[in-house]
Amino acid sequence: MVRQAGKQNCGRIVLVSFLSLLATGLVFDFLWASSHRFSSIGMSLPSSVTTVVGKLPPNSNDTKKKKDNGKERKLSATFQDLDAPELQWEKMAPAPVPRLDGAAIQIRNFLYVFAGYGNINLVHSHVDIYNFLDNTWGGRLDMPKEMAHSHLGMVTDGRYIYIVTGQYGPQCRGPTAKTFVLDTDTNTWSDFVPLPVPRYAPATQLWRGRLHVMGGSKENRHTPGLEHWSIAVKDGKALEKEWRSEIPIPRGGPHRACVVVDDRLFVLGGQEGDFMAKPASPIFKCSRRMEVVFSDVYMLDEEMKWKVMPSMPKPDSHIEFAWKVVNNSIVIVGGTTEKHPETKKMVLVGEIFQFNLNTMKWYVIGKLPYRVKTTLVGYWDGQLYFTSGQRDKGPDDPAPRKVMADMWRTKLILYP
Numbered sequence: 001m002v003r004q005a006g007k008q009n010c011g012r013i014v015l016v017s018f019l020s021l022l023a024t025g026l027v028f029d030f031l032w033a034s035s036h037r038f039s040s041i042g043m044s045l046p047s048s049v050t051t052v053v054g055k056l057p058p059n060s061n062d063t064k065k066k067k068d069n070g071k072e073r074k075l076s077a078t079f080q081d082l083d084a085p086e087l088q089w090e091k092m093a094p095a096p097v098p099r100l101d102g103a104a105i106q107i108r109n110f111l112y113v114f115a116g117y118g119n120i121n122l123v124h125s126h127v128d129i130y131n132f133l134d135n136t137w138g139g140r141l142d143m144p145k146e147m148a149h150s151h152l153g154m155v156t157d158g159r160y161i162y163i164v165t166g167q168y169g170p171q172c173r174g175p176t177a178k179t180f181v182l183d184t185d186t187n188t189w190s191d192f193v194p195l196p197v198p199r200y201a202p203a204t205q206l207w208r209g210r211l212h213v214m215g216g217s218k219e220n221r222h223t224p225g226l227e228h229w230s231i232a233v234k235d236g237k238a239l240e241k242e243w244r245s246e247i248p249i250p251r252g253g254p255h256r257a258c259v260v261v262d263d264r265l266f267v268l269g270g271q272e273g274d275f276m277a278k279p280a281s282p283i284f285k286c287s288r289r290m291e292v293v294f295s296d297v298y299m300l301d302e303e304m305k306w307k308v309m310p311s312m313p314k315p316d317s318h319i320e321f322a323w324k325v326v327n328n329s330i331v332i333v334g335g336t337t338e339k340h341p342e343t344k345k346m347v348l349v350g351e352i353f354q355f356n357l358n359t360m361k362w363y364v365i366g367k368l369p370y371r372v373k374t375t376l377v378g379y380w381d382g383q384l385y386f387t388s389g390q391r392d393k394g395p396d397d398p399a400p401r402k403v404m405a406d407m408w409r410t411k412l413i414l415y416p
Ligand SMILES: *[C@@H]1O[C@H](CO)[C@@H](O)[C@H](O)[C@H]1NC(C)=O
Pocket: 061, 062, 063, 064
């Protein structure tokens, strides 16, 4: 049961838009899912993969910059890639639709893949179901009209899927507090007690008979929330009338993995900040805000105090449904890491990480077919599967581009 237990909220958007970063005087233009041009004021940037940088951030002081020019180094766009074993990947049947910032839950041999953006102006309002037994996409369920379309908090007890809050609508609209339950035996939906306030991409888990929801961003999508609530649940129903406040999370923000293993609750990676709606935009057009991605891992046990665990091999966000627990290890597929220090472009992750809970050690266990964020991950019969997400522009450019429907699998090899 623990093993099946959900996956968390989801990924993010990379979109479009137009960011004006007044503090540094840079202006970027982001085009949704297509190559984006970078323009800058006061900096000259070589065209492609590598940029020449000194040791200091663009703002820094001239005297120092001159000194450093003597030992200029090339900082590749791909500098955050880690060495990782090559894996044999097998391409499976693609999902019926491409999906970014969707959500996924595995129950036995089925992977339920929820919602997500098809593109920045279009969100899905249905569930597609993959069957690991015959490797086909079969069932499809429409979601309730009031349910959020991306950045959901989600978890299962093995039959009931709890779908908590999330972003309602395309572009950078805000979240709804509405919360639902899907009974996967009968494929019926029911309403659930709304979260006290709407949250965008909160960490969500079932733990000790309670549904826990924490962190995420506040209504503006950007401001990290630290609040943590829980409510007693059984068989898809709340046993209490209201959510109760729990110990706040040490760091707020969206897009982290939240996993229960062996009666301990882990929160891994994530970020503070995210794209926001452009002020006064009638379509809530997405506008970049600088995010800070982290490698932090925190754990709650029966003491109900957060404990700091070994950090991830690098900062990693957009991983709320990008994980599985296999043999007492948490396996995490792709994500986003810290933005490029010079270009400020988002940098995707192309590795698989293993957090071995026997040894409390992290390993980099393989390379993905491409760098990708907001993957939706399953595990069946020794094979690790992932689908959906937004992939990189190519081997030399880790910035996000195409929203994917592809499904892949590889034999999972873990460090014991
Ligand atoms: C620039 O750097 C020099 C040498 O490190 C320092 O003395 C000076 O105060 C700095 N100026 C500014 C404006 O930061």
